[in-house]
Amino acid sequence: MALDGMMLSLLRRELEGRILASRVDKVYQPAKEELILGLRSQNGNVRLLLSSRVAAPRVQLTALTVENPKQPPMFCMLLRKWIGNAKLVAIRQPGMERVLFFDFETLNDFGDTVVVTLAAEVMGRYSNLILIGPDGRIVDSVRRVGADRSSLRQILPGLPYENPPAQDRVDLIALGAKRVCEAMAASPRDIDIAKLLQETLEGASPLLCREVVHCALGGLSPIRSEMSAAQWNALSDELDALADRVRRGAAEPTAVITPEGTPKDFSFLPVRQYGSAMKTVSYPTISELLDAFYGERDTVDRMKQRMSDFSRLISSRIERIERKLCAQKEELLACQDRDRLRRCGDLLSASLYRLEKGMSSVTLDDYYDEAGGQVTIALDPRLTPVQNVQKYYKDYRRADTAERMLRELIVQGEQELSYLETVFDLMTRARSEEELQAIRAELVEGGYLRPAPGSKRRQDGKLPPLRYRTSDGFLVLSGRNNLQNDRLTLRESRGSDIWFHTQKIPGSHTILLTEGRAVPDRSLTEAAIIAAVNSKARQSRKVPVDYTAIRNVKKQPGGKPGMVIYENFRTAIVDPDEALAEALTEKTP
Structure with a gap:
């Protein structure tokens, strides 16, 4: 490639x-x-x-x-x-x-x-x-190269430009096929002839060399020492034909496509070496071939490059919250022992007359034990009996307060984690600079990013939601960011519209506008598939999607953008189908 x-x-x-x-x-x-x-x-x-x-x-x-x-x-x-x-x-x-x-x-x-x-x-x-x-x-x-990266050739402002170091290979157009074959025959490397041709011929890709050998030798590719005189002559003739094609400018741009439809490779001549294992597609010009081959891939790569700065920030924030939650949950488990502290305080308080300063422990009757057993309680020999009792009650109150606070902190942390995972999912699905700018503005408003110098407050209305039309003609809207999710769900939809969201999986709010009509099962299924496609689970199978009437969806109290609670819902299990979602996308006039 x-x-x-x-x-x-x-x-x-x-x-x-x-x-x-x-x-x-x-x-x-x-x-x-x-x-x-x-x-x-x-x-x-x-x-x-x-x-x-x-x-x-x-x-x-x-x-x-x-x-x-x-x-x-x-x-x-x-x-x-x-x-x-x-x-x-x-x-x-x-x-x-x-x-x-x-x-x-x-x-x-x-x-x-x-x-x-x-x-x-x-x-x-x-x-x-x-x-x-x-x-x-x-x-x-575009890419500066200093002495620390290359000792042979530096590319820095002010330096004289030098051509890239020439490779010790044979120029077929200038020297001809005979000279190429002579260089190959004289090579000490006894390797596959197509590989040897690639090492000898200037300006030839591995695919081109394999194709030349395939056409010259009828699909064979022997090592150098096994080449017969007739095979050398056939290879020389094929190289002459290749040189003539290049001199005449007779390009036949061809792309090699896998059976799954994925572009694999391309060349300027027909590719026959794969037989029926691969498909080939011809194009009128090389530029059109390259557009088709790289177009979608380039779009994805550009978006990854543009969002790399704040995607790293969100990823590190997610990791930090996960570590914090893990530590808080461990602390919460330790707080579950608080009742034992209160019981020890009660038992010591009831038996003060048996305690003396300097004791390191005491064994008392445990009247909390229905079987009437005894319990040994550790004491601090430096404290008086009353102080030991107070210490147990103080530790109990501290553990009780810590448990309440930890539970609140864990809920807040899990909500923030859910929100950031939703933001990260939206970033990975963004397909335009405008979508990324809207997500960036949301993170600025949430205090996760600093505003860019000279930036203005974003007008969310400029970015429309994704629009789909079901097979039965119902309009389906899907949010591109969390602020838009809030607007779609909480302000622009009517009570009879139907809200869809992947169950416990980050994704966009998806709304099916009913316009007061009964919705067939086919449209409900298609809307659920659209919700699954616009979620983190778009590459999965058997994705659960909850759906309910908009009137059953409420803003989560104190929640971040896009965070809601809902009730009286049903769950559809669907397989995300990006091809179907693309077919249902409402085309912009």
């Missing part, structure tokens, strides 16, 4: 035909390691995505809508200054290296025409996006 040098070469030709001579209209940085350049030309406007994310480094045109942060990062602001309204004059690639240079013609502070370069290095964990000034020096980069 890699954008190799050969595919990057074909992508470069694809981009040249679409965006060369266009001007930079907008610059966005939707995530720390991603850039989007809005380009305008006579042929229309397009968006160029450049990503240095380790899991998905790439360059492509994108048609997907990406939400941008409210405050642009510093690197984004720097790019706007350097290449805003600049003209793209060239796209370069050194050999089959996984690097593209975008040369922009612009005016400097003195009005002179200069060329500024944006380098996109698509090299797995070494990927980077680097802005290079007219003097060939680094202006800045």
